[in-house]
Amino acid sequence: MNRLKTLWHRLGSPRWFFEISAPWAIGATILGLIGIVVGLAWGLAIAPPDYLQGNSFRIMYLHVPAAILSQSCFILMGLAGAVLLIWRMKLADMVVAAAAPIGVVFCVLALVTGAIWGKPTWGTWWVWDARTTSMLVLLFLYFGVMALRQAVPREETAGRAAAILAVVGMVDIPIIKYSVDWWLTLHQPSTFKLTAAPSMPPEMYLPLLISVLGFYAFFAGVLLFGVGNEILGRERRTQWVGELVRSRQS
Amino acid sequence: MTQSGFMYVPSSGRAFVAQMRRDLTIAFKSRGELMNPLMFYVIGISMFPLGVGPGPQRLAEIAPGVLWVLALLSTLLSLDTLFRRDFDDGTLEQLVLNVDPLFVGVLAKVFAHWLVTGLPLTLLSPIAALMLFLPASAVPTLMLTLLLGTPILSLLGAVGAALTVGLKRGGLLLTLIILPLYVPVLILGAGAVMATIDGVDPTAQIAWLGAILALMLTLTPFAAALALRVGLE
Amino acid sequence: MSFSTWHDFLYMGGHYLYVWSAYGIGVVGIVVTLARPLLARRRFYAEQAQRLRRETHSAEAGPNASHSS
Numbered sequence: 001m002n003r004l005k006t007l008w009h010r011l012g013s014p015r016w017f018f019e020i021s022a023p024w025a026i027g028a029t030i031l032g033l034i035g036i037v038v039g040l041a042w043g044l045a046i047a048p049p050d051y052l053q054g055n056s057f058r059i060m061y062l063h064v065p066a067a068i069l070s071q072s073c074f075i076l077m078g079l080a081g082a083v084l085l086i087w088r089m090k091l092a093d094m095v096v097a098a099a100a101p102i103g104v105v106f107c108v109l110a111l112v113t114g115a116i117w118g119k120p121t122w123g124t125w126w127v128w129d130a131r132t133t134s135m136l137v138l139l140f141l142y143f144g145v146m147a148l149r150q151a152v153p154r155e156e157t158a159g160r161a162a163a164i165l166a167v168v169g170m171v172d173i174p175i176i177k178y179s180v181d182w183w184l185t186l187h188q189p190s191t192f193k194l195t196a197a198p199s200m201p202p203e204m205y206l207p208l209l210i211s212v213l214g215f216y217a218f219f220a221g222v223l224l225f226g227v228g229n230e231i232l233g234r235e236r237r238t239q240w241v242g243e244l245v246r247s248r249q250s
Numbered sequence: 251m252t253q254s255g256f257m258y259v260p261s262s263g264r265a266f267v268a269q270m271r272r273d274l275t276i277a278f279k280s281r282g283e284l285m286n287p288l289m290f291y292v293i294g295i296s297m298f299p300l301g302v303g304p305g306p307q308r309l310a311e312i313a314p315g316v317l318w319v320l321a322l323l324s325t326l327l328s329l330d331t332l333f334r335r336d337f338d339d340g341t342l343e344q345l346v347l348n349v350d351p352l353f354v355g356v357l358a359k360v361f362a363h364w365l366v367t368g369l370p371l372t373l374l375s376p377i378a379a380l381m382l383f384l385p386a387s388a389v390p391t392l393m394l395t396l397l398l399g400t401p402i403l404s405l406l407g408a409v410g411a412a413l414t415v416g417l418k419r420g421g422l423l424l425t426l427i428i429l430p431l432y433v434p435v436l437i438l439g440a441g442a443v444m445a446t447i448d449g450v451d452p453t454a455q456i457a458w459l460g461a462i463l464a465l466m467l468t469l470t471p472f473a474a475a476l477a478l479r480v481g482l483e
Numbered sequence: 484m485s486f487s488t489w490h491d492f493l494y495m496g497g498h499y500l501y502v503w504s505a506y507g508i509g510v511v512g513i514v515v516t517l518a519r520p521l522l523a524r525r526r527f528y529a530e531q532a533q534r535l536r537r538e539t540h541s542a543e544a545g546p547n548a549s550h551s552s
Contacts, residue, residue, distance in 0.1 A: 029517070036513065044506070045492060048485050056498040062509040085476065102516055109512040116505040120498050140430040147426055151417050160480040161413050165427060168409060168473055172431050175462065179434035182455075183441060218513070226520045232527055245531040 029221030035214020042207035073103030078170025081163030098226030269358035368400030412477035
């Protein structure tokens with residue numbers, strides 16, 4: 001219990017976090033890239049083609065991890081926002097700031113790859129089904145958080161305002177998903193269904209798993225690095241950062 | 251009613267009523283402004299026959315969605331008045347400093363706001379429904395969903411308004427922030443009306459709207475109060 | 484291996500346009516996600532090094548010289 005408490009207190013020190021996270025950032029990023037390359041290569045070249053969709057299904061190895069990550073990222077932002085509001089831990093604000101741009105990129109990636117996948121599969125670039133619609137609303141939520149953060153002039157206030165929105169958004173996501181699902185059963189869409197994961201043979205499923213795990217590790221690594229940047233930026237006038245800068249000059 | 255020794259502390263109930271009364275009085279002083287969201291609603295609805303063509307069949311098809319989307323937009327437009335006037339003349343700070351717990355004051359403001367925007371909108375909706383040839387059988391469902399839905403819109407909107415109260419051009423940002431959160435209400439509300447037209451029972455959607463309203467009533471005043479404190483720092 | 488020749492691999496059973504454009508965009512996305520923070524970190528060190536140089540110079544120049552971050 002005491003170790004947890006010490007850890008919690010240490011998290012309040014940006015410098016400690018910066019020094020601790022550096023090796024993890026590098027390691028996770030490299031591990032993640034390996035996982036992504038392996039997963040994607042396996043999915044592109046080795047996995048057998050889909051019975052119905054042929055080779056276009058290979059886009060799945062990119063699309064599904066991007067979608068999963070963009071959702072997890074937003075939940076992380078919501079949780080970090082809650083930590084910021086409840087315990088006023090500055091590190092949590094930095095996590096929100098660093099996570100948002102990554103999440104947006106993954107969300108856009110999910111939407112674009114989804115559209116490209118959709119054209120040969122369903123014959124149309126866009127379809128209003130449960131997943132595409134929820135993902136689009138998620139993108140709007142991301143925009144909202146980022147726009148609010150930009151608009152508020154004072155840094156600390158901006159962080160707290162964005163945190164409130166992130167928490168409200170996070171709580172709303174299940175409601176949005178449920179209502180969009182409902183909306184679709186109302187309108188009886190045609191049988192547009194992405195291949196459900198469990199019914200895939202292992203030769204198709206394994207590279208997907210590796211790809212997803214790789215993306216998670218990559219996300220964690222890049223996030224830690226981004227948080228490090230935030231720390232440096234806010235602490236730039238301290239002595240330890242000055243020494244760091246001087247040591248880099250050589 | 252709570253009294254603590256020699257210091258009289260007004261109860262939450264009294265604070266609520268007092269704040270509500272104040273807001274309603276101020277709202278009724280500028281009676282012209284009260285009409286704005288309602289006029290926007292009617293004008294906005296009229297845009298659709300003008301744009302899409304006057305054929306009753308097509309209008310009736312899009313009526314549930316249009317009636318609900320316009321309700322959303324009218325609420326969004328009216329949210330500006332929720333906090334901004336008080337912010338401009340300094341009484342918002344007084345509210346944050348003096349009313350304790352703050353969420354009571356916020357709830358009172360939102361309720362007063364809904365009484366002069368959401369509720370009249372709900373009462374006006376049969377006329378709008380007529381303009382779009384919504385089948386008469388669907389009008390009660392429309393009104394019920396609006397009755398449950400517009401408070402949700404006001405409550406969620408209050409959080410957004412609180413977050414953007416001090417900002418220049420806060421209005422557009424408010425729209426960007428709040429619309430994604432409005433999606434479930436729109437889907438359920440319009441969906442219930444469409445279900446009624448199709449002869450399907452809309453009870454499930456209405457129950458869900460009620461549940462969301464209950465949830466938002468308990469959560470959003472706190473979020474909005476926190477956002478006000480953050481915004482006025 | 485699911486493809487017998489390189490040509491088959493690139494052809495992707497006729498879906499080459501979709502698969503390769505999607506993967507191309509994906510690679511761009513991953514690269515951008517990686518590059519942004521790396522470049523930002525490098526920029527930070529460069530800017531701060533400049534600032535420190537400026538401040539030590541102006542400290543030598545005199546206590547009333549103005550400086551910024």
